[in-house]
Structure formats: structure tokens, C-alpha cells
Amino acid sequence: MQRIAVEPRADWQSQAEAQGFVFHTMHGAPYWDETHAYSFSLAEIEAEIEDPTAALEGMAYAVVERAVSEPGLLDKLRIPAEFHDLVKASWRRGDKNLYGRFDFAYGAGGPAKLLEYNADTPTSLFESAVFQWIWLEQMMERGGLPKGADQFNSLHERLIEAFKRFGIAPNVLHLAAITSSDEDRGTVEYLADCAMQAGLKTVLIDMAAIGVDASGHFTDLDDAVITHLFKLYPWEFMVTEPFGRHLLADRTTVIEPAWKMVLSNKGLLPLLWEMFPGHPNLLPAWFADEPGEPWGDLEAVVRKPIFSREGANVEIRRGAAIVASTDGEYGAEGFIVQAHHPLPKEGDDYAVIGSWVVAGQPAGLGIREDASPITKDLSRFVPHFIAP
Numbered sequence: 001m002q003r004i005a006v007e008p009r010a011d012w013q014s015q016a017e018a019q020g021f022v023f024h025t026m027h028g029a030p031y032w033d034e035t036h037a038y039s040f041s042l043a044e045i046e047a048e049i050e051d052p053t054a055a056l057e058g059m060a061y062a063v064v065e066r067a068v069s070e071p072g073l074l075d076k077l078r079i080p081a082e083f084h085d086l087v088k089a090s091w092r093r094g095d096k097n098l099y100g101r102f103d104f105a106y107g108a109g110g111p112a113k114l115l116e117y118n119a120d121t122p123t124s125l126f127e128s129a130v131f132q133w134i135w136l137e138q139m140m141e142r143g144g145l146p147k148g149a150d151q152f153n154s155l156h157e158r159l160i161e162a163f164k165r166f167g168i169a170p171n172v173l174h175l176a177a178i179t180s181s182d183e184d185r186g187t188v189e190y191l192a193d194c195a196m197q198a199g200l201k202t203v204l205i206d207m208a209a210i211g212v213d214a215s216g217h218f219t220d221l222d223d224a225v226i227t228h229l230f231k232l233y234p235w236e237f238m239v240t241e242p243f244g245r246h247l248l249a250d251r252t253t254v255i256e257p258a259w260k261m262v263l264s265n266k267g268l269l270p271l272l273w274e275m276f277p278g279h280p281n282l283l284p285a286w287f288a289d290e291p292g293e294p295w296g297d298l299e300a301v302v303r304k305p306i307f308s309r310e311g312a313n314v315e316i317r318r319g320a321a322i323v324a325s326t327d328g329e330y331g332a333e334g335f336i337v338q339a340h341h342p343l344p345k346e347g348d349d350y351a352v353i354g355s356w357v358v359a360g361q362p363a364g365l366g367i368r369e370d371a372s373p374i375t376k377d378l379s380r381f382v383p384h385f386i387a388p
Contacts, residue, residue, distance in 0.1 A: 001106065001344075002038065003039075005035065006035070007144055008035055012024075027378065029378065031380055039385060040385070045365075048106065056281060059272055068087060076267060077268075078306050078333040083239050083247075086247065087261055091259035096166055098230070101118040101366075102114060102354070103115045103117075103354055105343050105344070107353075113282070114283065115341075116269065119260050121232050121256075121309075122356075124368065128155055128354070128356060128364055128366035130190070136149065150386040151384065152364050154364060155358060158358035160194050173229075174228065175191055176204075177231070188230070191230060210226065235258065235261045267287065269283075270287050272285070284298075285336055287336055288303065298340070301317050302316050303337055305330040305334070309377075310376055312330050316340055326372075351382070354368065
């Protein structure tokens with residue numbers, strides 16, 4: 001993997017806006033950054049990213065199976081007791097999942113190391129699936145990249161095929177998000193487009209606009225019953241809100257399914273390490289209340305809330321010193337501790353590899369950079385290519 005300087009397209013901003021990629025710049029700073037790109041060999045992609053992603057997805061499913069079978073594990077993951085049966089039923093009847101993103105530290109030597117799994121509400125999807133592909137094609141046409149360059153990117157096609165397999169038609173797929181967020185709205189608009197290309201009827205709705213009728217069914221603004229709901233809104237938020245109790249009736253097919261509650265919190269990381277100790281793509285991890293602090297001999301660790309978003313409330317600790325941290329509102333449910341693994345650094349920037357899965361299969365990657373070793377919501381997106 002190499003980071004190389006490239007000449008940005010002069011018209012990239014107008015192209016982004018024409019594609020509906022309106023959050024290419026956020027708070028006055030570029031979010032999309034094509035002043036450089038990452039070059040991979042095909043062997044690197046296949047052996048170091050794609051194969052580990054497939055393996056980790058299978059290992060994550062093994063964690064779900066254990067969690068729904070072993071007493072006490074759902075409690076340890078801070079899933080409210082009244083939702084345990086919903087999680088178990090969702091897993092045991094095989095509710096389909098749509099997508100997720102593994103975040104890796106890779107490129108500083110050795111195998112890719114899993115930092116976390118964004119299994120429920122990952123964003124940076126449109127820019128991974130569509131805009132960096134457009135960048136690749138145009139850069140080859142304009143001579144900025146060698147002819148025959150490729151990209152690890154089958155996201156768009158796989159999303160369309162995945163929507164076909166949910167058995168939604170002839171019903172309508174409602175897609176909900178906090179639509180005041182440009183990024184969240186853009187993500188669900190893109191997924192709605194994929195669903196329509198799969199032959200589905202779609203309705204976009206704000207999470208706050210979802211109602212409940214007298215029979216306990218979720219409804220839209222036209223009082224139509226919501227039979228299938230994609231929600232870009234975390235399960236851990238939904239189960240604590242007043243409307244959450246209506247989820248227990250299990251009348252709506254929710255995407256992502258309820259069993260993703262097992263994977264969408266950082267408690268997954270110590271469970272993976274416990275079940276697959278020494279796996280080359282895992283970092284040692286423990287629940288922070290583990291007796292004896294087994295991480296005590298490590299030179300540096302990362303403390304993460306069991307529930308958190310966009311890198312909030314994360315601390316990198318070296319001995320007793322906190323060397324990097326972020327603010328936020330998370331942590332009430334507890335923390336996990338993970339061995340620190342340095343991110344590759346070029347100049348002032350640290351890079352994280354986001355490896356996507358769609359319907360359980362590896363489907364592409366996106367790279368984000370930040371001047372901090374903790375990746376956050378405004379970290380920049382940088383394209384990649386496979387050298388010919």
C-alpha cells in the first residue's frame with residue numbers, strides 16, 4: 001500500500017453536487033480529499049483485506065450464536081433484558097442483514113488489525129460505492145492514473161442484489177434517518193436509489209415522523225403501515241426511546257435486524273478475542289471491568305465506550321498518561337480496553353481502512369484520514385486504486 005500525490009480534478013466539486021454528494025465539504029473543510037490516493041496491489045487486496053474481512057464476518061456470526069445461546073452474554077453487552085427475546089428470535093429465524101464496515105489498521109507492517117466493526121449504521125457508503133469509482137474512471141480517462149487501474153469496489157451491484165433478496169415486494173420499503181444531517185440523508189437517498197434499481201417502491205421518512213397506530217403498527221406521514229424499515233439510526237438508541245416498546249411486537253421487518261445489536265457495540269471486540277485468541281487480524285481486548293486488568297503489561301491501550309459513534313469518548317493511554325482523547329456523551333454503559341496498534345502515518349495524517357461487507361460478503365473499501373490517531377466524524381475520505 002502506497003500513498004501517492006495526485007492532481008485533483010478541477011471540476012470535482014460540481015461533479016459531487018451533481019451526484020447529490022452535497023457533504024463533500026463540511027464545516028468549511030474538505031471531507032472528500034483527492035489530493036492524494038492509496039495504491040494497492042491485487043495480492044494485497046485479496047490476501048490482506050478481502051480474505052480477512054470474510055473470515056471476520058464469519059467469526060462475528062459465531063459471536064452472535066454464542067450470545068443468543070449463553071446466559072448472561074446479552075446482559076454483558078448491555079442489551080436491555082426486555083429485548084433479549086427479540087434478538088434471539090431475529091437470529092434464529094435468519095433475518096437478513098444488509099451491510100457493515102470493518103475498520104482496520106493496515107499498512108504499518110504485518111496483517112490488518114480489526115479496530116472495530118460498524119455493523120448497524122455505517123456511513124461513508126456513497127463515497128465508497130459511487131464517487132470514488134467515478135474518480136477512478138475519470139482519472140484514467142484524463143491520464144492521472146495508469147490505464148488498467150482497478151478498485152476493490154462491488155458495493156453498488158451487491159447492494160442492489162441484496163435488496164432483491166429481502167422479499168420486500170410488493171410492499172414498500174421505508175428508509176428512515178435523521179434527515180437534518182446531510183450525511184445521513186445522503187446515505188439513505190443512495191440506498192433508496194439502490195432499492196429502486198432492485199425493483200422496489202421506496203419512501204424516505206425522518207425518524208421523528210414515524211408514528212404508531214392503534215394496533216401498534218409503525219406508520220408513515222400518510223398513515224400507511226410500515227412493513228419494511230431500513231433505519232440509519234442505532235438500535236441502542238431505539239430500544240431506550242418511548243417508541244422502542246412497539247418494536248417488541250415484531251410486526252415490522254427492520255434492516256439492520258435486531259441481532260445486529262450483538263455486533264454494533266464494542267463488546268464484540270473482547271468476545272472475539274476470547275473466542276479466537278491470537279487470531280492475526282484481532283487485537284487483544286477485554287471488558288474494562290475485567291478482574292485484574294489483564295492489559296496491565298501492555299505499553300499502550302485504547303479505552304472505548306461499549307456504545308459510541310464517530311470516535312467519541314475514546315482514549316489512547318500509554319501507562320498512566322492519556323496521549324489522545326475525544327469528547328462526547330457516551331460511556332454510561334461501560335467501556336472495553338483494546339491493545340493499541342499504531343495507524344500508518346504519512347506526513348501529518350493517520351489512515352484507517354474501512355472494509356465493507358454486503359449481505360455478509362466482502363464488497364469494497366474506503367479510506368479515511370485524520371490528523372489525530374482517533375478517527376472521527378469529520379475525518380477525510382481518500383480514494384484508492386489497484387495498480388495494474
